[in-house]
Amino acid sequence: MESSSSVSVSDESSEANGGGCCSSSTTPSMDAVNLSRTFSDVSSFSEEHGGSGSSVDHSGPFEPPMKPRADVLDRRSTDDELELVKERFSKLLLGEDMSGGGKGVxxxxxxxxAITNLYATVFGSCHKLEPLPAGKKTMxxxxxxxxxxxxxxIVEFYPSSQTLPDGTKVEVMATRPRSDIYINLPALEKLDAMLIEILESFQKAEFWYADAGTRSFGSATSSSTMSSSSFRRSTHRNEDRWWLPVPCVPDGGISGKARKELQQKRDCATQIHKAAVAINTGVLGDMEVPDSFMAILPxxxxxxxxxxxxxxxLGAEKFSPEYLLDxxxxxxxxxxxxxADRVEAAMYVWRRKAGASHGRSRWGAVKELVADDEEQDKNVMLAGRAESLLLCLKHRFPGLSQTTLDTSKIQFNKDIGQAILESYSRVLESLAFNIVSWIDDVLFADKTVRKQ
Structure with a gap:
């Protein structure tokens, strides 16, 4: 299973603080986190210098910060920093239209x-459980x-008071970080750090990789501790993806301790995947439905x-989406x-009809109006059942690609904050899904060898 998970609502995400989740001898933990496909071969902003981020103090009235993440550039020369800022600024202003004709996005x-392309550049060629190369991690x-x-x-206004030098209190409008960004962005940055640390924890492992279709004699990383003449088996659980590297394990399989750590890291990556999916679906749910999508509904x-x-x-008194999918x-x-595309389209058809019949344009207002007895309105009932069927479908197929509506929302979205949260959570979802898949490959190889 190598394909990236794509996006698919929203659980609340809380701000996550703190450090990493695992090392080569410890396993990741999700305790610190409260949960609530345009690809290119090169990054839009590719250079070879490093840095790290820092947090922003959002307390009190908002003042344009002196580049709160500028510590990334502190170790660079002034000329390098200026060129980097020029490049970023220019490409974003041009909207990917390098002709300058104003036809950009x-x-x-x-x-x-840019976030999607950067992910493809850094992680697109990664197919193994191993630390990310230093250059790519820095990039x-x-x-x-x-x-x-x-x-x-990106801020929002809120009423506040200010005391003048003479002691007079006046009401003013102050600014603070927008709530969706304040809640979700720190959580995503924490999930990002945890995924990178999971990969870093495979510095020394009891398994290795061989080219697809080959048999490996001895470990490529521990030939001094394993007899080079002893036969090692390589297995692959996805025969249709023959081009991928094959995990190899010793004749007797990996040790019990290593197997336990692998399973724990798999569980951690699975929880990270669920958190990223929850944030991504929530952001997509908050995006406006494009008129172009509504115009083509049946x-x-x-x-x-x-x-x-x-x-x-329509006929079942107690609707079971799981039974219907079976x-x-x-x-x-x-x-x-x-x-999923058909169910989602039908859901919006029924929502639109329910809104028209109740004189409400917003779905939330319609649900509040008929909250006491949804069964009395067939369209409201069908829309609710379609929503539960769609959620069940996405849970059953966690690697499902974006639906037509998701793609349309991303394409026509103009909210920059939502665009950042959606794309960041989507690429983290994809990375977590791949890590789980790679761990499953190793566990499958280990199980196969131990059975023989």
């Missing part, structure tokens, strides 16, 4: 693409720090999901994605 889409931290610094200037939800699914959703028997993610 909006700033939100440009930043979203990731430095350039992400630059892109995330935009959030330091006239009826029944036509979208089909007669069989429609009857199952009856559909979808064997591939392609079929699951097609079903």
């Amino acid at each position: 909006c700033t939100a889409v440009a930043i979203s693409n 990731w931290r430095r350039e992400m720090d630059c892109l995330l610094s935009v959030c330091d200037y 006239k009826s939800g029944k036509a979208s999901v089909g007669d069989g699914v429609y009857r199952a959703m 009856c559909l028997d979808m064997s591939s993610e392609h079929e699951a994605l097609a079903m």
Whole structure:
């Protein structure tokens, strides 16, 4: 399983503080975190200098900070810093239209693409459980720090009071970080650090990798401790992905301690994946539905999901999305994605009809109006059941690609804060999903060898 998880609502995320989660001898912990695909071959902002981020003090009236993440650049010469700022500023202003003709994308889409492209550059060629090369790790931290610094200037106003020198108190409008960024961004930065640390913990491992289709004799990293003449087996649980490196383990498998640590790291990466999915889905849920998506919706939800699914959703007194999915028997993610698109389209058809019948344009207002007895409104009931079916579908297929609506929201979104949170959580979701998959490959190889 090598394919990246793509986005798929929102649980609340709390600000996460603190350090890393694991080392080569310890396993990661999620205790410190409260949870609440444009790719290119090169990064838009690629250089070879390092740095780290720092936090911003958001207390009191907002003042434009002196580059709160500028410590990344403190160790650089003035000329280098100036050139880096020029490059970033120019590419974002041009909106990826290097001709300068004004046909570029909006700033939100440009930043979203920049984060996605940076992830592809740094992690696109990673297929093993091993530390990230120093140059790529430096590039990731430095350039992400630059892109995330935009959030330091996204604020919201709130009423406050100010005392003048003569003791008079006056009411003023002060500023503070926007709530969605203040809650989600620190949590995402924590998840990012935890994933990098999981990879760093594989500095020394009892397994190694061989090119696909080969058999490995002896460990590439520990030939002094293992007999080079003893036969080592290499196994692969995804035969259809023959080009990927194959994990190899000793004849007797890895030790019990190493197996336990692998499982614990897998559990940690799984929790990180769930947290990233929750943040990503929440941000996508807050984005406006583009008019272009609403314009192509079918006239009826029944036509979208089909007669069989429609009857199952309408006829059952107690609707079970799990049972319905079992009856559909979808064997591939392609079929699951097609079903997700149809269910999501039907959900918005029924929401629109419910809003029209109750004189409300906002779905939340419609739900509040009929909260006491949703069964009396068929469209409200069907929309709710379609939503539960869609969530169940995404949980059953965690690697599901973006739906048509998700892609449309990202493409037409103009909110820069939402664009940063969505793209950052999406790439972290993908990385966590891949780490879980790589660990599963090693555990599968170990299990296969121990059975023989």
